[in-house]
Amino acid sequence: MSMKLRRLPRAAxxxxxxxxxxxxxxxxxxxxxxxxxxxxxxxxxxxxxVAASHLGEADYTATxxxxxxxxxxxxxxxxxxxxxxxGTFTFTSADRIVDHAQSRGMDVRGHTLVWHxxxxxxxxxxGASGLRTAMKDxxxxxxxxxxxxxxxxxxxxxxxxxxxxxxxxxxxxxxxLGDGFIEEAFRTARAADPAAKLCYNDxxxxxxxxxxxAVYTMVKDFxxxxxxxxxxGFQSHFNxxxxxxxxxxxxxxxxxxLGVDVQITELDIEGSGSAQAADYRKVVEACxxxxxxxxxxVWGVTDKYSWRSGGTPLLFDGNYQEKPAYDAxxxxxxxxxxxxxxxxxxxxxxxTVTCTATYTRTAxxxxxxxxxxxxxAGDEPVSAWTVTVTLPAQQSVSSxxxxxxxxxxxxxxxxxxxNGTLAAGASTGFGFTAAKNGSDAAPTLGTCTAS
Ligand code: 9MR
Numbered sequence: 413m414s415m416k417l418r419r420l421p422r423a424a425x426x427x428x429x430x431x432x433x434x435x436x437x438x439x440x441x442x443x444x445x446x447x448x449x450x451x452x453x454x455x456x457x458x459x460x461x462v463a464a465s466h467l468g469e470a471d472y473t474a475t476x477x478x479x480x481x482x483x484x485x486x487x488x489x490x491x492x493x494x495x496x497x498x499g500t501f502t503f504t505s506a507d508r509i510v511d512h513a514q515s516r517g518m519d520v521r522g523h524t525l526v527w528h529x530x531x532x533x534x535x536x537x538x539g540a541s542g543l544r545t546a547m548k549d550x551x552x553x554x555x556x557x558x559x560x561x562x563x564x565x566x567x568x569x570x571x572x573x574x575x576x577x578x579x580x581x582x583x584x585x586x587x588x589l590g591d592g593f594i595e596e597a598f599r600t601a602r603a604a605d606p607a608a609k610l611c612y613n614d615x616x617x618x619x620x621x622x623x624x625x626a627v628y629t630m631v632k633d634f635x636x637x638x639x640x641x642x643x644x645g646f647q648s649h650f651n652x653x654x655x656x657x658x659x660x661x662x663x664x665x666x667x668x669x670l671g672v673d674v675q676i677t678e679l680d681i682e683g684s685g686s687a688q689a690a691d692y693r694k695v696v697e698a699c700x701x702x703x704x705x706x707x708x709x710v711w712g713v714t715d716k717y718s719w720r721s722g723g724t725p726l727l728f729d730g731n732y733q734e735k736p737a738y739d740a741x742x743x744x745x746x747x748x749x750x751x752x753x754x755x756x757x758x759x760x761x762x763x764t765v766t767c768t769a770t771y772t773r774t775a776x777x778x779x780x781x782x783x784x785x786x787x788x789a790g791d792e793p794v795s796a797w798t799v800t801v802t803l804p805a806q807q808s809v810s811s812x813x814x815x816x817x818x819x820x821x822x823x824x825x826x827x828x829x830x831n832g833t834l835a836a837g838a839s840t841g842f843g844f845t846a847a848k849n850g851s852d853a854a855p856t857l858g859t860c861t862a863s
Contacts (some may be wrong), residue, residue, distance in 0.1 A: 497534060526567065568593075572623050787842075796827065799859075
């Protein structure tokens with residue numbers, strides 16, 4: 413099969429990328445550091461998994477572009493996405509991510525070529541010789557399409573079993589081709605794109621244990637026999653059942669000592685607040701302590717799109733606000749979060765300025781009542797707010813204080829009088845007197861909007 417090169421090789425565009433990097437450096441003299449710029453100061457990349465379907469969301473893309481220097485397509489380069497039927501390659505979604513990354517001078521990790529999961533059924537149903545050919549064609553198809561454009565490929569993903577045995581995982585590749593399939597995949601990959609770093613990637617291999625021992629033995633064997641392997645990826649999906657191991661750094665170091673780079677490829681840590689921040693700091697410090705740990709990738713930009721969204725495992729919350737974990741990572745990378753840094757709670761200029769409104773009846777008599785509406789700013793400062801109050805049809809408002817009303821039928825829209833400016837989290841309010849005219853029902857509040 414002949415594959416056409418889709419774009420100029422990265423080397424040909426290196427001048428452009430260098431120019432972009434210079435511009436970024438010039439800005440950083442006044443601006444706060446970002447994850448990517450702070451990591452670059454340590455000679456590392458700081459990446460994130462990206463989904464093509466979110467690239468149209470302004471806050472997602474703004475956060476991605478501002479903070480990260482590398483991207484990994486979360487699903488778009490997997491076998492089911494790229495070769496859903498034999499020999500028919502579809503790269504539309506993966507190309508969107510690669511194009512986006514390249515236009516911003518970000519690197520791309522390729523994920524993943526040979527994996528038992530997200531594997532189309534046509535692959536699983538092949539016999540040994542057909543499967544071997546299909547595996548090589550798939551590697552050549554993807555790596556040919558992106559030749560020269562991917563800094564590291566996860567050539568084989570998750571080939572070892574969980575649990576204590578250190579055995580290979582049962583999969584169509586393992587079961588039909590035997591242990592040698594990994595070596596064949598790496599040899600094919602080296603020939604397909606000699607410039608790409610070739611990684612083996614797995615989870616629950618972050619500390620020293622039977623599974624990481626088995627991967628270690630394989631890498632050692634590859635290095636001794638000249639099988640091409642350049643890097644080992646440690647996924648690093650952590651939570652209370654699978655915490656950051658105390659021998660994380662030691663484990664990374666023993667792999668590095670075999671003569672391969674190590675990369676943290678899918679980092680996320682369930683939790684919140686200072687405990688989550690402390691765990692993130694440990695991970696970054698472990699990577700920085702190992703010379704051959706060349707970079708880190710978190711498995712998503714925002715908690716709301718995480719594969720473990722319920723565990724809020726990422727650095728930005730669902731509103732793209734920086735979490736304590738973000739500050740911990742940035743400071744562990746030697747960066748600093750300057751005043752006015754976009755994403756900081758409390759900084760003006762961020763996208764999401766919010767408020768909430770609550771109503772209480774503060775006085776009540778036969779023919780009327782006083783109502784009070786309290787307006788509270790969200791985690792950004794507010795310079796103006798608007799809230800609607802819908803009164804029961806019979807009622808009428810005779811006076812209103814600390815607000816400016818306009819009327820449409822029985823709907824009163826209230827804006828500030830003197831009290832539009834609120835600090836993040838601060839409250840103000842307005843009051844009014846209403847005549848019941850036979851209805852004692854409470855008014856209803858519309859959504860509070862703020863700018
Ligand atoms: O985050 C990915 C999620 O959107 C997919 O549904 C899932 C399907 O298998 O894969 C997730 O990513 C996985 C990665 O490709 C390999 N390591 C484990 C990741 C989390 O499951």
